[in-house]
Amino acid sequence: MYKNPKIPEGINSSKEHPLKEFIILLSGAVLLVIIASLILGFSGSWLAGKIPFSAETKIASLYDVSQFTDSEDHPKITQYLQNLADKISKAQNLPEEMKITAHYMDSDTINAFATLGGNLFIYRGLLEKVANENTLVTLLGHEIGHVKYRHPIKSLGRGVAVSIAMSTITGSTDSQVLGEAGLLTVLKFSREMEQQADEEAISTLNTLYGHINGGAALFKIFQKMREDMETGETPELFSTHPLDQSRIDHFSEMAKKNHWRETGELTPLPDFFQKEL
Amino acid sequence: MEQLLITMILVTLGYFFGRRAEKKHIKSIIEREQVLNKLPAMASRFPPQDGEYQQQLVSGSVVIANDYFKTFVAGLRNLFGGKISTYETLLDRARREAVLRMKQEAQQHQAELIFNVKYETSNISGQYNKKMPVIEVHAYGTALIKS
Numbered sequence: 306m307y308k309n310p311k312i313p314e315g316i317n318s319s320k321e322h323p324l325k326e327f328i329i330l331l332s333g334a335v336l337l338v339i340i341a342s343l344i345l346g347f348s349g350s351w352l353a354g355k356i357p358f359s360a361e362t363k364i365a366s367l368y369d370v371s372q373f374t375d376s377e378d379h380p381k382i383t384q385y386l387q388n389l390a391d392k393i394s395k396a397q398n399l400p401e402e403m404k405i406t407a408h409y410m411d412s413d414t415i416n417a418f419a420t421l422g423g424n425l426f427i428y429r430g431l432l433e434k435v436a437n438e439n440t441l442v443t444l445l446g447h448e449i450g451h452v453k454y455r456h457p458i459k460s461l462g463r464g465v466a467v468s469i470a471m472s473t474i475t476g477s478t479d480s481q482v483l484g485e486a487g488l489l490t491v492l493k494f495s496r497e498m499e500q501q502a503d504e505e506a507i508s509t510l511n512t513l514y515g516h517i518n519g520g521a522a523l524f525k526i527f528q529k530m531r532e533d534m535e536t537g538e539t540p541e542l543f544s545t546h547p548l549d550q551s552r553i554d555h556f557s558e559m560a561k562k563n564h565w566r567e568t569g570e571l572t573p574l575p576d577f578f579q580k581e582l
Numbered sequence: 583m584e585q586l587l588i589t590m591i592l593v594t595l596g597y598f599f600g601r602r603a604e605k606k607h608i609k610s611i612i613e614r615e616q617v618l619n620k621l622p623a624m625a626s627r628f629p630p631q632d633g634e635y636q637q638q639l640v641s642g643s644v645v646i647a648n649d650y651f652k653t654f655v656a657g658l659r660n661l662f663g664g665k666i667s668t669y670e671t672l673l674d675r676a677r678r679e680a681v682l683r684m685k686q687e688a689q690q691h692q693a694e695l696i697f698n699v700k701y702e703t704s705n706i707s708g709q710y711n712k713k714m715p716v717i718e719v720h721a722y723g724t725a726l727i728k729s
Binding site for chain 2: 306309311318324326330337
């Protein structure tokens with residue numbers, strides 16, 4: 306009279322393989338995170354671009370600029386770089402309040418970068434490889450171009466927006482949002498930003514000297530550096546380093562489009578330059 | 583990065599061990615259900631009126647903890663919504679195991695039937711929502727023993 310039938314399987318629990326659900330959900334979540342960080346990064350960068358330069362200078366003073374202290378032993382070099390920077394600022398029509406400060410770093414690193422508050426850091430390693438003033442102006446023009454288009458603060462804004470979002474999702478209590486995103490050297494510029502700065506640099510070069518000779522030499526320095534680092538590889542392989550070569554090509558393209566002269570007399574560096582480095 | 587690696591290891595371990603345990607458990611449940619099928623458990627509140635029965639409360643309970651893989655998948659589910667199938671198998675196992683334990687107790691009393699069977703569940707992982715869920719499933723009913 307009273308009976309319990311055998312319970313059929315698969316009614317209260319699904320037969321679907323758990324790994325299938327796992328993979329679908331995980332890829333969905335990853336996709337969501339990527340899209341969210343793209344949108345947030347874009348809006349963060351856009352919003353940061355609205356920050357007035359005077360506020361950016363204040364943000365810059367929050368960071369420990371002293372860890373990148375200038376070499377006080379080379380006042381002549383610093384002064385020379387500063388003078389060039391001022392000249393370029395004028396050529397690029399920088400707004401009045403956008404003050405560029407050049408810092409000379411006595412280190413072998415082959416590098417130069419622009420950061421918050423219009424601070425430029427130029428390393429001895431790179432200056433040693435610069436052969437003439439035209440190339441140096443291209444370098445400084447590029448970095449000042451970053452400042453002109455507010456790239457450092459935009460890059461910081463993007464980093465902050467993304468890291469706030471990530472710490473909200475993962476629930477981590479790591480509150481070093483500004484601290485980590487804002488490390489002066491960590492500011493990464495996008496390819497578009499680099500191109501914008503390159504265009505600004507070449508146009509500055511043409512404004513100051515009437516031709517663009519010596520500009521491409523800057524990328525050849527980086528190209529050479531990459532070749533030297535990749536020992537054991539054939540140099541031909543790296544002579545067409547896509548990034549550097551495309552930047553050189555872009556220079557010629559721009560020159561042709563604007564009818565700028567690609568040849569011209571190079572301005573030598575001042576006599577004290579190599580001695581004082 | 584380190585955090586990610588630890589999570590990955592835990593999820594992998596949770597998957598393999600959890601799946602192995604689940605398969606073993608389901609197999610054992612099916613076997614014991616076949617044996618205990620001769621002792622029916624009914625939800626009805628009205629016992630049979632034909633004859634004298636002794637009544638006895640019987641119960642069976644089981645406490646189940648989750649593995650890391652299931653928690654991880656359930657956490658991802660929270661983003662999108664939908665059924666959490668990894669928990670479904672877990673709770674299905676728990677309910678059936680609780681009934682089996684109840685039947686075992688009734689069998690010891692030489693009962694013929696269990697009436698008015700009910701389930702209770704309670705969360706014993708506390709209020710802290712980051713902890714893995716630990717759930718108790720409790721089945722109880724009135725065993726009828728022929729006197």
